[in-house]
Amino acid sequence: MANPAPKSISYANTDLFDRRPLFFDGSLKRNQLNLLLTGIAALFASIAVLPLVLVLGHVLVKGGSLFSWALLTELPPAPGLSGGGIGNAIFGTIVVTLIATLIAVPIGVGGGVFLCEYSRNGWFAQFVRFGNDVLAGVPSIIAGIFIYGLVVATKVFFDQSYSALAGGIALSVLMLPTVIKTTDEGLRLVPQELRWGSYGVGASKFVTVMRITLPAAFTPISTGIVLAVARAAGETAPLIFTALFSPYWPDGLFSPIASMSVLIYNFAIMPYEYQNALAWAASFVLVVMILGANLLSRWITRMAKT
């Protein structure tokens, strides 16, 4: 008689809880609804992935089939003719993007340093951050029009209107907000103790920024710069009224220059098959470069973590 069963308690009367076994019951309405919604989300996710697969597939097949040494080194043919390549456009994209990088990176990193290290969140810093977000939202075509009005129409550079330099400046307007933002946010991730330690051993603010905080924030800043460069390399709208286009090899920084993105635009709307094919080939080269840069930025982040 060690364990007398408590006969007097009846579960039916006293139990406050639903004691049905906790097994998944697929016939419940809410579980069916759940399954349905999960299915819809899965469908949406597969639709979201579809464009990348399709676009990449077409670019690789249509553009890759034309890939050759001549494509990378020769000049584009006259409209209607075939043969030749996109060498000047590849070179031009590199030149214009390089100009934009040389302008936007010093300004952007410097501005980011001010925002994070010097500004103490005053009204001016708030204004610059706000303005930076607004600038990031300015349509790229407006940046092109701005530089057209500022540089091309006024012919400030040696009386030259359309020029590679104007194109580079227009692209730098688009790069600047990204570089400032990533620098500002990257520097904020640097632990405050590092700065204190640096001041503690007697370093000045300048030395602290240059030798301690900027190197410590190298990974996020360089990732942001690589992404900004990749985005600028693919931009077309700011270039069509600034760098224009040229079917020849570049003739200095103060004359019009070809670029892959403008070449794609011009050749895509031409009624000639070979020009259309060249547009696909230029897309192939451009997409490989841009996706390569994106994967590079991921690799930088991953290397920094390990």
Add this chain to the structure above:
Amino acid sequence: MPTDPSLASPADVFTLRRRPPSEKLLDTGFRQLTLALASAVAFVLIGIFLTVFVEAREAIAQFGSTFLTTSDWDPGNDTFGAWVAIYGTLVSSLLALVIAVPLGVGTAIFITEDIIPVQVRETIGLMVELLAALPSVVLGLWAIFVLEPAIRPVLNLLHHLLGWTPFFSTVPQGPGMAPAILILVVMVMPIITSISRDALNQVPVELRQGAYGVGTTRWGAIFSVILPAAVSAIVGGVMLSLGRAMGETMAVTMIIGNSLNFSLSLLAPGNTIASLLANQFGEADGIQISALMYAALILMILTFVVNVAAQWIVKRLSLRY
């Protein structure tokens, strides 16, 4: 008190070195330099507004507010009205959002809510981010040669079935508003997805645990706890992508048809402010440049309002939890 005999007096250990003037100069000079570089943003922004406004003044004086409502764009007679482009900008970007928001938010939920293994989730996330990195001119090329021919039968069917409504009343013939909207969906959806994904990831884990703890289902938790907690950031992201869609130039220009005639039909060619600029700015002169600048000013104001609204929503309407 025991003293270390090797330390005779503090003065022998610590020497106070005054900073040389050159070092101080470098320090303040560097501060001023970064201040000047930071102000560059303000100068560029104000410069953009001023340049566009000054160049647009002539057209503003001549056409006034009728510019916004008339649809007669005729460089030959120097009469300009931007209604076709304004209407096209608003309709294409809003309809693109109507499609892209469910797709983007749905995808974001699918890759944040532990439905599928982490590797698959990360792959989908990576692919969406790479889609956002594709240049718009490449998407435009793809839209011309692949997307538009592929969807033409569907558009024909729409015209066949719904041709009695004004929105599908024309026969689809190549470029038009509908393919432009679809390519805008492709461009805007990755932005919505990645912003929504970040917002959903930032919802505190306690909220999820609490929701599941009281016995709700996955989608019960998503709809009544997780989405409301993240809604301000998601709406902010949607507004940001609306700004992008309104200002998107190349892909839209290549596929929208650049028609100067007003049509309610989504199957007919249309125009947007950005594509009007891309098309005409190169060959414009005289008052036409000014009219184009006026249109650019309208586009700037539209995107400015949308972007500021996006920032305001993110800052002010975020839930405090």
